[in-house]
Amino acid sequence: MATDTATDVFEAHRSVLTGVAYRMLGRVADAEDVVQETWLRWSGTDREQVRDPRAFLMRVTTRLAIDRLRQITSRRESYVGPWLPEPMATDLGRTTPDAAERALLAETVSLAVLVVLESLSPLERAVFVLREAFGFPYGEIAETLDRSEAAVRQLSGRARRHVEERKPRFEVDPRQRQELTEKFLAASTSGDIEQLLALLAPDARLVGDSGGKAKAPLRVLETADKVGRFLLGVAQRPIEEPELVITEINGGPGLVIFSRGVPDAVMSLDVADGRVQSVYIVHNPDKLAAFAR
Known part of the structure; x- marks a missing residue:
């Protein structure tokens, strides 16, 4: 696979990879670091052996985000005053014209929901983001996290209940x-x-x-x-x-x-x-x- 083709494939998935990493980590800089590390691993991989580039990139990004999340948790425990995610400028009205899709993405990227996600375990947070924000099927999430589909469904249900109990209500219009x-x-x-x-x-x-x-x-x-x-x-x-x-x-x-x-x-x-x-x-x-x- 030529270098230009490898770059094109990666860039075609960059926005989704960044979206997953940001929802996982709550910081733009951390998300960008994870996506950059994913690129380095992608560019150094024998891509002829990769049957599904999207699945490969998502798996690498999610696992790197889980590792980074575990590392930065201790930092937040010593934070002075309340901690909020790093705000991010978005333009969902332009990128997602479908009203239902826009509402879903807006809710899962809101500061309020990202604060609630902080109380989930790294695995629960990964499952919630992949399933609720991006609609990945349970089987694909199971492969991404190297877990059984039954375990992923259990994680998903627990995370969803937790978020629903604690997230604020939103005006959808x-x-x-x-x-x-x-x-x-x-x-x-x-x-x-x-x-x-x-x-x-x-x-x-x-x-x-x-x-x-x-x-x-x-x-x-x-x-x-x-x-x-x-x-x-x-x-x-x-x-x-x-x-x-x-x-x-x-x-x-x-x-x-x-x-x-x-x-x-x-x-x-x-x-x-x-x-x-x-x-x-x-x-x-x-x-x-x-x-x-």
Whole structure:
């Protein structure tokens, strides 16, 4: 197989490999490292002996992601304050025009669901991602993980129940989420506390991730009043040459805050029943590099 052909085959599967690795690891940099290692193994393999390149690439990526996940778990145990996945700019509306497929991908890549996935074992997380996000058949997942199909079905059922019990509800209509995000931004920046509280669910919560490298709550804030007043305080914080950009983040509308052209924070919302249920703010500069201009 020629080098160009090997590259073409790999590039044809890169987006899916990256999607699996990111959902497994919650960090863009870790996902890219895993995909790069998969490329190195693919380029060094006797590809004439590979009957199914897609299965080969998926198997390598998934196993590397499981190994990386086991390595980084201890890092997160010593993390300062709440930990959130690294936010990622997405454009599911363009890449997946089918509404049902878009809703599924958006849900499985949301910050809220990625946080829930953190509580799964590496194998459960791999099965959940391959089955629920990408629809791989049980038999193929079993070959990927070198497990029996019965064991994979058991892992899948356990992971699905765990996620369903803990994941937040989502507003499935992208336009409604977009409109509410815009109203939420307007209320926050204008200092209209009454309007802001009207947009927040009574039991709304805010999770801020700074890693100890920026100002953010060291605990999860709960109740609309606490969340609203914190956000108004953030809006009044002086920022040099501020710029606010609404864009799709992790499958839903989000906000990127720039200071002098450098990403300062990313905010994402969970929306259901016409109100904001959860606010996620990533203020750790190490997790914002992907949004640099």
